[in-house]
Amino acid sequence: MHDCRPPSRALSRWLQNFESDPVDGRYGHLLLVEKPARDSDLGNQLRPYFESAHRDAREFFAGEIGISLHPDADEDDDASLLYPGCLPDTAKRGLFGEVMAGLVTENYEFVGGHEWSVPIFLFRYHADVEKYLFDLARDAERERAVFGRLGSDFIGLKLDDRGAVVRLIVGEAKWRGELSDAEVETLMLGKWKTNKRNGQRTRRGGIWAEINRDIDVPHGVRQLQRLLRERDRDGHAAAIVSMDKALVLRNPVPIARTNLIMIVGNGKAKRGEGEALLTWETIPEEYTSPHDLQVVEVILKDGEDLIDEIYDLLWKV
DNA sequence: GAACCGGTAACACGGCGGAT
DNA sequence: ATCCGCCGTGTTACCGGTTC
Numbered sequence: 583m584h585d586c587r588p589p590s591r592a593l594s595r596w597l598q599n600f601e602s603d604p605v606d607g608r609y610g611h612l613l614l615v616e617k618p619a620r621d622s623d624l625g626n627q628l629r630p631y632f633e634s635a636h637r638d639a640r641e642f643f644a645g646e647i648g649i650s651l652h653p654d655a656d657e658d659d660d661a662s663l664l665y666p667g668c669l670p671d672t673a674k675r676g677l678f679g680e681v682m683a684g685l686v687t688e689n690y691e692f693v694g695g696h697e698w699s700v701p702i703f704l705f706r707y708h709a710d711v712e713k714y715l716f717d718l719a720r721d722a723e724r725e726r727a728v729f730g731r732l733g734s735d736f737i738g739l740k741l742d743d744r745g746a747v748v749r750l751i752v753g754e755a756k757w758r759g760e761l762s763d764a765e766v767e768t769l770m771l772g773k774w775k776t777n778k779r780n781g782q783r784t785r786r787g788g789i790w791a792e793i794n795r796d797i798d799v800p801h802g803v804r805q806l807q808r809l810l811r812e813r814d815r816d817g818h819a820a821a822i823v824s825m826d827k828a829l830v831l832r833n834p835v836p837i838a839r840t841n842l843i844m845i846v847g848n849g850k851a852k853r854g855e856g857e858a859l860l861t862w863e864t865i866p867e868e869y870t871s872p873h874d875l876q877v878v879e880v881i882l883k884d885g886e887d888l889i890d891e892i893y894d895l896l897w898k899v
Numbered sequence: 900g901a902a903c904c905g906g907t908a909a910c911a912c913g914g915c916g917g918a919t
Numbered sequence: 920a921t922c923c924g925c926c927g928t929g930t931t932a933c934c935g936g937t938t939c
Contacts, residue, residue, distance in 0.1 A: 760923085
């Protein structure tokens with residue numbers, strides 16, 4: 583289980599927050615900007631949280647692929663094959679965004695003031711990672727791109743005092759090396775596509791489209807429930823039951839939901855002080871879902887260096 | 900019904916050319 | 920010279936349509 587508290591003090595030293603009042607009680611916007619001087623020890627301060635977030639998947643993949651996690655396993659080579667450090671850079675960037683989504687959810691106050699908990703991360707369901715690791719373990723030369731996780735990137739829960747789930751937070755996390763205006767627009771609205779027949783250009787996909795059409799109880803909830811059942815059946819008995827009620831096909835019991843959009847990356851060169859990527863004064867007009875919306879933007883400088891540093895540190899002595 | 904083709908989806912980076 | 924917008928690259932899986 584994921585049991586590491588977010589490193590609050592490290593976060594407040596690292597990031598400056600620009601918080602704005604919720605709009606209509608249902609839209610929250612939080613801008614987090616990296617402060618000029620990054621603490622040289624920051625990687626170490628974030629490391630326990632990242633290890634906690636990836637622990638389930640690491641154990642799971644090691645078992646599936648047939649690699650021992652034991653330190654004196656006598657096969658030093660195995661260390662280089664271990665999740666998540668062995669993944670290609672692009673995959674690590676994506677993972678970083680997803681872990682950060684959990685980190686900010688647990689650490690900052692979001693729209694509605696709910697208290698969120700992230701019992702476990704869903705990284706083991708990153709099906710293509712498993713295949714990548716399997717191939718890599720048998721052919722060290724093997725290098726290729728890793729296909730992204732399908733479905734929602736991140737699920738968090740709000741539990742009542744009996745431990746039942748009363749609200750979900752469903753997150754979509756994106757990393758981009760350069761958060762230019764065009765890049766953000768593409769991210770939110772989708773890529774330009776040209777219709778071959780009439781030559782018309784339209785945008786397709788994007789975060790807005792994805793989040794607007796997402797089903798109320800996404801597949802990630804089933805995955806989360808399976809994980810809880812396997813890892814901590816007794817500790818989360820009430821949560822498992824309440825998720826069952828929401829997941830049945832006939833007459834499901836609805837669970838309130840908050841959507842989270844998490845954009846993390848390097849700021850564009852000509853970024854103004856406190857400048858946000860998305861509007862915060864009003865609910866973005868592209869958003870049509872009835873659920874509450876929380877946007878978090880994390881603006882870094884040379885974020886790749888930090889990501890590489892963190893993932894190099896994980897599970898190293 | 901099986902086998903094939905092309906297109907789309909998801910993830911992110913790299914490079915080109917034009918604008919500042 | 921630098922920044923920015925746009926398009927192409929690589930990967931797996933699944934969709935619909937066409938052909939045998």
